[in-house]
Amino acid sequence: IEAAHPDDPRAQILGWVTYFSDEARAWSHRGCAFINSIAELPDPEHPGRKLIEEHKVRQWRRLASLCERAGLASPEETASELTFLFEGAQVSAQNRSVRDADRQLRRIVEAVIARQGTVDRR
Numbered sequence: 001i002e003a004a005h006p007d008d009p010r011a012q013i014l015g016w017v018t019y020f021s022d023e024a025r026a027w028s029h030r031g032c033a034f035i036n037s038i039a040e041l042p043d044p045e046h047p048g049r050k051l052i053e054e055h056k057v058r059q060w061r062r063l064a065s066l067c068e069r070a071g072l073a074s075p076e077e078t079a080s081e082l083t084f085l086f087e088g089a090q091v092s093a094q095n096r097s098v099r100d101a102d103r104q105l106r107r108i109v110e111a112v113i114a115r116q117g118t119v120d121r122r
Contacts, residue, residue, distance in 0.1 A: 009069035010113065013082065016063075017109050020086065021102035024093035031094030035087065059083070071118035078116050085109060 001015035030036065034052045041049040060083050067075035067082075089105040092098040 009066040013063070013066050013070065013113065014106075014109065016082075016086065017102075017106045020089060020093075020105060024089070024102045032087070032090040035090060056083075067116075070113075072113065072116040073118065074116060078112060081112050082109060085112070 001012050001019060005011035005015055034055060038049055038052045041052070043049065060079055063082050064075050064079035067078040072078050085105060085108055089098075089101050093101040098104055
């Protein structure tokens with residue numbers, strides 16, 4: 001995604017949506033492997049659970065960095081909202097509880113980004 005949009009963090013955020021959409025449309029889509037795995041690891045001290053949690057934190061930080069580079073007004077808040085949306089969309093696509101989850105996700109992500117507006121960070 002970064003290689004496709006090297007100097008456009010906003011396009012990179014939307015690239016995550018495109019990636020998700022491509023995956024979610026496949027009937028073999030089983031959701032997020034990390035979400036599926038962590039459900040089987042209830043012990044908060046389990047090393048596998050810790051690895052998954054660390055991965056999710058890195059993913060959030062990556063999104064927060066993209067939001068900041070995109071000039072969004074509240075990058076950390078936006079990263080949290082987007083993370084919530086991506087996680088929920090994965091589950092909804094997996095259990096087919098939301099029709100057109102991929103299109104719904106794009107519409108909502110674009111609305112969140114538009115709502116945040118931009119600030120000049122120079």
